[in-house]
Amino acid sequence: NEGMANPKEKTFSFVVVGGGIAGVTCVEQLASQIPSADVALITAGPHIKAVTNYKQVSKLLEEFDVEECPSSVLEEKFHNLTVIHSAVKSLHTQSHTVETADGCVFGYEKLCICSGGRPKLLTQDNPNVLGIRDTDSAQEFQKRLSKAKRIVVVGNGGIALELVYEVEGCEVVWAIKDKAIGNTFFDAGAAQFLIPLLEADKPERASPCKRPRYTTEESAPSCGSGPTEAGSALGPDWHEGIVLRGAEQVSHRVLLQYQCEVEKIFTSEELLNSPQQTVGPENGSWPIYVQLTNGNTFGCDFVVSATGVVPNTEPFLHSNKFALADDGGLQVDDHMMTSEQDVYAAGDVCTACWEHSPLWQQMRLWTQARQMGWYAGRCMVAHLLSEPIELDFCFELFSHITKFFSYKVVLLGKFNGQGLGPNHELLVRCTKGQEYVKVVLSGGRMVGAVLIGETDLEETFENLILNQMDLTPYGEELLNPNIDIEDYFD
Numbered sequence: 001n002e003g004m005a006n007p008k009e010k011t012f013s014f015v016v017v018g019g020g021i022a023g024v025t026c027v028e029q030l031a032s033q034i035p036s037a038d039v040a041l042i043t044a045g046p047h048i049k050a051v052t053n054y055k056q057v058s059k060l061l062e063e064f065d066v067e068e069c070p071s072s073v074l075e076e077k078f079h080n081l082t083v084i085h086s087a088v089k090s091l092h093t094q095s096h097t098v099e100t101a102d103g104c105v106f107g108y109e110k111l112c113i114c115s116g117g118r119p120k121l122l123t124q125d126n127p128n129v130l131g132i133r134d135t136d137s138a139q140e141f142q143k144r145l146s147k148a149k150r151i152v153v154v155g156n157g158g159i160a161l162e163l164v165y166e167v168e169g170c171e172v173v174w175a176i177k178d179k180a181i182g183n184t185f186f187d188a189g190a191a192q193f194l195i196p197l198l199e200a201d202k203p204e205r206a207s208p209c210k211r212p213r214y215t216t217e218e219s220a221p222s223c224g225s226g227p228t229e230a231g232s233a234l235g236p237d238w239h240e241g242i243v244l245r246g247a248e249q250v251s252h253r254v255l256l257q258y259q260c261e262v263e264k265i266f267t268s269e270e271l272l273n274s275p276q277q278t279v280g281p282e283n284g285s286w287p288i289y290v291q292l293t294n295g296n297t298f299g300c301d302f303v304v305s306a307t308g309v310v311p312n313t314e315p316f317l318h319s320n321k322f323a324l325a326d327d328g329g330l331q332v333d334d335h336m337m338t339s340e341q342d343v344y345a346a347g348d349v350c351t352a353c354w355e356h357s358p359l360w361q362q363m364r365l366w367t368q369a370r371q372m373g374w375y376a377g378r379c380m381v382a383h384l385l386s387e388p389i390e391l392d393f394c395f396e397l398f399s400h401i402t403k404f405f406s407y408k409v410v411l412l413g414k415f416n417g418q419g420l421g422p423n424h425e426l427l428v429r430c431t432k433g434q435e436y437v438k439v440v441l442s443g444g445r446m447v448g449a450v451l452i453g454e455t456d457l458e459e460t461f462e463n464l465i466l467n468q469m470d471l472t473p474y475g476e477e478l479l480n481p482n483i484d485i486e487d488y489f490d
């Protein structure tokens with residue numbers, strides 16, 4: 001494959017758009033299943049994301065590292081793969097072609113859109129409102145933080161949670177719309193377990209992070225095209241190796257503002273011009289002010305908007321009528337197919353619209369980006385060869401391993417009682433500073449669990465959820481720490 005210098009059309013069997021985890025995993029599947037197929041990966045950023053050190057922890061739980069690397073790594077591995085560094089500008093499903101920003105047109109037999117998402121911003125063009133998405137935006141954040149005395153963080157998902165915990169030497173006002181922190185992942189009990197950690201001085205980092213860190217140098221070899229387009233989303237441990245330290249000497253100072261949203265954002269000039277506006281002990285010396293719906297107004301150096309992502313769909317919508325989900329994602333069925341013929345989608349850009357297993361839900365996470373990319377690749381191959389394919393087992397049970405506030409966190413199934421209504425029971429065991437175990441039961445059967453700390457319960461609980469055994473006879477004994485629960489169910 002000798003470069004695509006001229007804008008003449010070339011047709012590939014498979015075209016994948018996006019060099020994040022979903023796109024790269026999809027390409028790997030396609031290229032390894034049909035080595036003779038012409039595969040193209042079209043991606044906007046200079047680097048791609050590769051999964052390394054993949055480890056299956058149990059039937060469904062998986063752990064892996066993510067590395068940003070030059071695309072040549074993929075091309076060396078798969079000889080019939082062409083990586084094209086340009087953004088897709090438009091898609092024409094009638095003619096089965098995509099057009100890139102540099103004016104090239106490529107044909108496809110089957111296309112998979114893995115263009116990810118971008119952070120939802122409170123306002124579009126305020127330089128004092130930042131979103132964190134990729135390495136560039138994380139660097140910008142770090143730079144700004146080193147001079148900051150106070151920041152306002154808006155949002156209650158995983159990113160906000162990590163950020164608030166990691167930031168030192170800067171006062172953090174944290175505005176969340178829920179009654180408890182980390183609502184996307186936890187219930188009020190788990191939040192209670194974690195909150196003391198926001199107030200305490202942080203322990204020295206004892207164990208070094210085992211995952212490769214994201215460094216802040218511009219070290220990754222570039223693959224030619226300029227860094228103009230947005231890159232892939234950062235992944236687990238994105239803050240490791242990035243010193244999140246502000247200008248002040250304080251360790252942790254977090255001011256929580258519950259059940260509120262941002263009402264208005266203004267500059268200091270706007271504030272001076274609206275004398276009815278009260279800002280408590282503040283005066284007009286902050287670069288930006290945030291008025292919350294609870295009536296409080298805070299001046300700060302900048303605002304971090306961490307309120308989730310918007311699927312990157314626009315370039316694909318101009319001349320097509322994709323069915324979109326309420327969250328703006330491309331609707332996909334149980335074969336990862338969108339509503340347009342021969343167009344598949346995977347990862348953050350898509351919304352799973354098949355009838356879900358009662359124990360699974362979509363969350364825009366690394367693990368699901370990998371699983372969907374993998375499965376989309378399998379489906380594209382199966383369809384090309386007219387072979388049957390069934391929904392993969394990984395969509396049977398939601399499972400995710402992560403780390404919050406330095407604790408290992410395992411989430412299984414309907415870990416927050418999602419969609420269960422009042423007909424469920426919770427069993428909780430909590431040892432302050434050590435572990436938090438919560439089990440969700442419905443009709444006596446385990447349907448979800450939250451495990452924080454080194455509980456060693458994940459495999460047993462995964463089995464209990466998968467086999468839907470009636471646990472009524474065990475009652476609260478299920479969480480008795482003096483019983484080796486594994487022996488019980490062997």
Ligand SMILES: Cc1cc2nc3c(=O)[nH]c(=O)nc-3n(C[C@H](O)[C@H](O)[C@H](O)COP(=O)(O)OP(=O)(O)OC[C@H]3O[C@@H](n4cnc5c(N)ncnc54)[C@H](O)[C@@H]3O)c2cc1C
Pocket residue numbers: 017018019020021022023042043044045049086087088089114115116117132133134158159229230231232233234235236237238312315346347348349364365366367369402
């Ligand atoms: C700060 C942060 C922390 C996170 N932490 C975690 C975590 O701890 N655990 C976890 O599980 N998940 C985490 N996530 C979520 C996780 O990163 C995403 O779910 C995952 O990366 C999605 O992968 P993807 O391949 O679908 O999309 P992305 O990784 O966003 O990749 C999209 C790719 O498409 C390319 N692209 C976009 N538009 C175009 C176009 N028009 N033409 C060509 N190419 C295009 C981009 O350049 C990029 O390469 C975090 C996200 C952020 C932002």
Ligand SMILES: *[C@@H]1O[C@H](CO)[C@@H](O)[C@H](O)[C@H]1NC(C)=O
Pocket residue numbers: 035036037078079080
């Ligand atoms: C690339 O594809 C050609 C056919 O198009 C095939 O002969 C060749 O073996 C493939 N290369 C590899 C490394 O699989």
Ligand SMILES: *[C@@H]1O[C@H](CO)[C@@H](O)[C@H](O)[C@H]1NC(C)=O
Pocket residue numbers: 281282283284285
């Ligand atoms: C008002 O701003 C000035 C700097 O412009 C600062 O020195 C002063 O302490 C501020 N006053 C209050 C009450 O914050």
